[in-house]
Amino acid sequence: MNDDRHATAERLILQEQVEGISAEERQWLSRHLEQCADCALPARRTAEALRSLRAVSIPLPAGLADRAQLRVYWRAEELEERTREAWTMWIACGIAWILGLLTAPLVWRGFEWVGGLAGLPSLVWQTGFVVWWTAPALVAAIVLIARFGAAGQREQMR
C-alpha cells in the first residue's frame, strides 16, 4: 500500500508538469510530499530541471534576421519573375490556340488543295493537317514538362 502511494506520487509529479492534474490530486500530492522526504526529492529535482530548462538561452548569430530577409527578398523576386513568365506563356498559348482555331478551315482547304495538286491520297494530307495542328501544342507541352521537372529537381536539391 505504501509502495503504491510512492508510485502514485512519482507519477503525479511528472503528470503535473506534462498534462496537469486535478485539484484533488494536487492536494493529495502536496500532503504526501510534506510527509515523505523520498518523494519530495524527485519533486524538487523536477522543478529545478524545469526552471533551468526555461532559463536556458541560445545566443542569436549576428545579422541572422537580415540574412534571412535578404534570402526571402531574392526568392520573392525569383517567384515574381517566374509568375510573369508563366502568364506571358499562357497568354501566348491562348492567342495561338484562338488563331489556330480561326484559321483551321483555311489551312484545311490549303492542305486539301496541295494534296489534290500533288495527287496524294486523302489520308496523307489529312495526317499532315493533324500533325500541323498538334505539333506546336506537343512541343509546348514537352518544353513545359522539362522546365517544371528541372524546377522541381532544383527545389529538392535545396
Add this chain to the structure above:
Amino acid sequence: MPIEEERRALARGLRRRDPELLDGLIERYQYRLFRYLVYLCGNRETAEDLFQETWVRVLDRGHQYDGKSKFETWLFSIARHLVIDLHRRKRPQSLEALTEAEENPMQVPAGGASALDLAAAQEAEAGLLESLNRLPAILREVLLLRFQEDLKLEEIAVVIAAPMGTVKSRLYRGLEQLRELLEGAKP
C-alpha cells in the same frame, strides 16, 4: 485585434507574399525558430542555414497556412520537415536516430557580449546544456515545445506529426531523463 482575426490577416498576407509582413515575422520569430532548430539539429551552423530555408519555404508555401492554428505551430512543422529532409539526404535515417550529433551544439559562442558575461553565462548553463546535448533530439524537441514554447499537447502533436500518446510518452521520458542527467551532472 482578436487573435483569430490576426491569424486570418496573417494567412491573407502570406498568400499575397507580402514582403513587409514576412520581414516582420522573421524579426518576431527569429529567436524562437533559431532556438528550436538548434535544439533539433544540434548544430548552430546547420541551424542558421535551415533558419533561412525555413523562411524561404514560408514564402513558397504561405498559401498553405489556413490561419486556423497558431502560426508558430505551422512554422515549427516546416522547420522540422527541413531538418528531417537534411538528415535523410546526409544519411538514410530518421529524426529518432539523431542524438549527440555534435559536441555541445548549444554552447555560448565567442563574440557578441563581453567575455566576462559569456564566462558567467557559460558556467551557469554548462550543466544544463551538457545534459540537454545528451538527450536524444526527439526528447529535446518536445521538452522545448512544451516548457519553453508553452505549446499545448495537441499543438505539439501537430508540429511533430505524431499521436498524442507519443507526445506524452516523449515528454515523460524527456523530463525523467533530463532530471536524471542534471542530478548526475551536479558536483
